[in-house]
Each structure stands twice: as structure tokens, then as C-alpha cells.
Amino acid sequence: MNKKKEKEESAIPENFKESLESVIFVAGKPIQFKKIMAIFGLEKRQIVEEAEALQAEYKEKNRGIHLLLTKDAVEMVTNPAFSKHTSQVASFELEEKLSDAALETMAIVAYRGPITRAEIELIRGVNSVYTLRNLSVRGLVLKKPNPDDARMSIYEVSEKFLKHSGLMHETDLPNFSELSKKTTFEEYLDQKEKDSQKQILDSVNRE
Amino acid sequence: MSYQVKIEKFEGPLDLLLELIEKEKLEITEVSLSKVTDQFLAFIEQNHDIEASFLADFLVVAAQLLFIKSKALLPSLELEEEASLTVDELEYRLKEYKKFKEIAQEIKRIFHAPRYSFERKFFRPKQELFYPGENLSLDALKNSFENLIQYFEEQEKLEEKSIEKTVSISEKITEIKSFLVKNQKLDFELMTSETKSKVDVVVTFLALLELVKQRSVKLSQERDFGNILIEKIKDE
Numbered sequence: 001m002n003k004k005k006e007k008e009e010s011a012i013p014e015n016f017k018e019s020l021e022s023v024i025f026v027a028g029k030p031i032q033f034k035k036i037m038a039i040f041g042l043e044k045r046q047i048v049e050e051a052e053a054l055q056a057e058y059k060e061k062n063r064g065i066h067l068l069l070t071k072d073a074v075e076m077v078t079n080p081a082f083s084k085h086t087s088q089v090a091s092f093e094l095e096e097k098l099s100d101a102a103l104e105t106m107a108i109v110a111y112r113g114p115i116t117r118a119e120i121e122l123i124r125g126v127n128s129v130y131t132l133r134n135l136s137v138r139g140l141v142l143k144k145p146n147p148d149d150a151r152m153s154i155y156e157v158s159e160k161f162l163k164h165s166g167l168m169h170e171t172d173l174p175n176f177s178e179l180s181k182k183t184t185f186e187e188y189l190d191q192k193e194k195d196s197q198k199q200i201l202d203s204v205n206r207e
Numbered sequence: 208m209s210y211q212v213k214i215e216k217f218e219g220p221l222d223l224l225l226e227l228i229e230k231e232k233l234e235i236t237e238v239s240l241s242k243v244t245d246q247f248l249a250f251i252e253q254n255h256d257i258e259a260s261f262l263a264d265f266l267v268v269a270a271q272l273l274f275i276k277s278k279a280l281l282p283s284l285e286l287e288e289e290a291s292l293t294v295d296e297l298e299y300r301l302k303e304y305k306k307f308k309e310i311a312q313e314i315k316r317i318f319h320a321p322r323y324s325f326e327r328k329f330f331r332p333k334q335e336l337f338y339p340g341e342n343l344s345l346d347a348l349k350n351s352f353e354n355l356i357q358y359f360e361e362q363e364k365l366e367e368k369s370i371e372k373t374v375s376i377s378e379k380i381t382e383i384k385s386f387l388v389k390n391q392k393l394d395f396e397l398m399t400s401e402t403k404s405k406v407d408v409v410v411t412f413l414a415l416l417e418l419v420k421q422r423s424v425k426l427s428q429e430r431d432f433g434n435i436l437i438e439k440i441k442d443e
Binding site for chain 1: 312
């Protein structure tokens with residue numbers, strides 16, 4: 001017999017979606033899933049699912065308000081399609097363009113985050129201390145303590161980056177599912193081996 | 208737009224290497240890596256203004272390229288497994304880097320497009336004041352300050368390390384070249400007699416292999432493991 005899930009999930013209350021919407025609205029800033037879990041006594045998975053449903057609904061109806069989702073929190077923001085008008089009321093402070101080095105680093109953090117500095121430097125092949133610090137200062141990446149190793153920090157994209165890019169979720173980045181996959185060197189070698197074997201087989205079969 | 212030949216600074220050694228390979232319309236393979244080695248080294252030579260901390264990164268890759276080339280020159284050389292991984296590793300890193308270099312242009316387009324989302328601002332307090340929380344203690348202050356100091360120390364250490372590791376390689380190549388401008392002959396034992404470090408001998412040897420490949424010098428040896436005589440090849 002299948003054992004049931006270790007933790008029994010509570011039943012979803014009536015009008016959960018609507019009351020979740022109210023809670024997100026009244027928070028007025030990113031509200032942590034942890035907080036919402038405490039409010040409704042639900043598991044994170046249940047809340048994220050409902051928030052994503054709400055996010056999709058806003059998008060589908062092209063509503064003026066959209067939902068921004070990160071790994072830890074959810075927030076109400078304006079629909080980027082109307083920034084021509086909204087930007088006459090609000091704006092971002094820094095409008096300096098990002099350098100190629102910053103964009104490269106930003107891309108790595110966005111697709112591979114949370115990621116350590118060492119991993120970023122392995123991909124870029126250059127010391128990235130200054131670029132990362134610059135991005136942190138601009139509030140585009142977040143530096144957090146690494147839960148696996150207290151000596152190192154990990155980096156991930158901030159809400160500000162998503163808002164500036166008009167994205168409601170990091171998975172909205174182009175080609176996200178493919179690029180976010182980490183291929184280790186060992187996996188790369190395995191694949192190369194398989195490919196060359198396949199090539200040999202193919203050429204044998206052709207004869 | 209990213210395909211035009213960039214004369215300006217490259218983002219790093221992988222960036223430069225990728226650009227050289229793509230300019231030749233080559234795939235990322237062992238053969239193409241040894242093909243562009245000369246151009247890679249020429250770039251480092253011509254750009255004296257590469258910042259020291261970046262230069263070290265360039266030289267690490269230069270050393271790897273020289274290694275790959277020297278392997279091609281000495282096919283009978285038995286290599287430890289670790290060493291033979293260099294080619295695959297460089298290939299792998301280049302391919303990984305390429306993904307992000309390309310997607311960075313997409314990020315640029317998205318990030319700088321006038322499509323923004325704003326949060327409501329009115330909850331932000333007009334004046335930001337510092338109120339120490341109830342849990343503020345001397346220890347907490349001390350810890351925070353130590354973390355801050357650690358953050359800066361971490362950076363300094365790293366720079367020192369990478370500079371020390373590689374500067375001698377490019378120096379060695381220029382050293383031999385400038386010596387050969389004044390002298391017709393040179394011998395390997397003499398060149399390495401003053402050094403105490405094994406790495407230095409290896410670097411000298413690699414630099415010589417490179418010069419042979421460039422057809423700048425000719426090497427000869429009277430017997431196995433004997434002294435190596437280096438002669439300049441006259442320009443025709």
C-alpha cells in the first residue's frame with residue numbers, strides 16, 4: 001500500500017483564491033510565502049499553485065495589475081504593457097546601461113541562480129568580484145548566505161531585475177528551461193562519449 | 208551586431224577565444240583550439256594595457272592552449288589522465304560560456320526595453336531613520352562588522368593568487384625572443400641553470416615549443432636527454 005505523504009496537507013479553504021488576492025494586495029510589498037503559509041495554515045506548494053493560477057488569470061485578461069512571483073515571495077505590480085503611461089508616475093532611479101560584463105553575469109545569475117561566485121567565474125573565465133558587487137549595489141542581484149556552506153554566498157536575481165525587465169517570473173526568461181539546466185563537466189564528457197559512439201554506429205549502419 | 212570584429216576589450220579569455228574560433232567559422236574542437244593559439248598569444252602581446260587581474264586569467268588559458276599545442280607537436284608523449292582532460296575541459300567551458308554570451312544579448316534587449324512593472328510606492332516611509340531593534344547587542348554589532356571585513360579580505364586574497372600563478376609565462380616568451388634578437392644561439396641548460404623552480408623550467412620548455420611552431424627557432428640535441436641547443440632561424 002502506498003504510504004500517504006508524510007505531511008498531511010490541510011484542505012484549501014473556500015474562496016482561497018480571492019482571499020489570497022486580498023492578502024497580496026494589502027501587503028503592499030513582496031509578501032513572503034512563509035507569511036502566507038502562517039496566515040492560511042497551508043503548505044507552500046498549495047499557495048504557490050494558487051498564486052500561479054492567479055498570475056495566469058491576470059495575464060490572460062491583460063489586466064492592469066499583474067503578479068510577480070519569486071522563489072520566496074509574491075507581489076502586485078503593474079502590467080509592463082502599460083509602462084508608457086505608468087512610467088510617467090513611477091520610475092527606476094538608475095538608468096545607466098549595463099555593460100557587457102554585467103549582462104553576461106546577470107544572465108548567468110538569472111538562469112543558474114542561486115549560484116556561487118566560484119561557479120560564475122568558472123563559466124566566465126574571469127574574476128567577477130567587481131561585476132557582482134556592482135550588480136548588488138544596483139539591486140539587480142541578491143547576495144545571500146549559502147545554506148550549504150556558511151563561508152560562501154550565493155547570488156540570485158532580485159525582484160527589481162524582474163520588474164525592470166517586465167517579467168513576472170524568472171521562468172519567463174527566453175529559453176529558460178533549457179538554459180537553467182546545469183550540465184556538469186562529467187555529464188558533458190558522458191554525452192560526448194555517447195555522441196561519438198552513435199556517430200560510429202551510424203557510419204557502420206550506412207555501409 | 209555581436210559578430211563584428213571587436214577591437215575593443217574582450218570580456219575575458221573565453222570571450223576572446225570564442226571570437227577567434229567563430230571568426231574562422233570553426234566548431235569548438237581540439238583542432239580549432241590549437242589553430243587559434245597563435246592569434247590568442249598575439250592578442251596578449253599586443254595589448255599591454257590588459258588589467259593585471261584580468262591578464263592572469265588570460266594567461267591561464269594561454270598556458271592551456273600552449274599545452275594543447277605542445278601535445279599536438281609531441282604525439283608520442285604519454286600524458287597523465289588529468290592532463291589530457293585539459294582539451295575537453297576547455298571545450299566544455301567554451302560551450303557553456305557561449306550559451307550565456309548569446310543569451311546576454313537577449314537580456315540586454317529585455318532589460319533595456321521600455322517595458323517595466325512598478326510596485327505601489329505609497330507604503331514607503333518618507334524618511335528613513337535608524338531604529339536599533341530590540342535584539343541589537345554588542346555581539347551582533349561585532350559579528351556584522353566582522354562579516355563586512357571578511358567580505359573585503361576575501362577579494363584581496365583571490366587577486367594575489369591569480370597574479371602569482373601566471374605572469375611568468377608570457378614573460379618567458381618575450382624573454383627568449385628578446386635574447387634571440389641579440390644572440391644567434393642559446394642553450395637550454397644555461398637558460399634554466401639559474402632557476403630553482405620546476406615550473407619555470409616547464410614554462411621555458413613550453414615557450415620554446417611555441418617558438419618552434421612559429422618557426423622562430425630551431426632546436427637540436429646531440430643525444431637523448433642531452434642539452435638542447437636553440438638557434439635562431441634567419442629571416443629569408
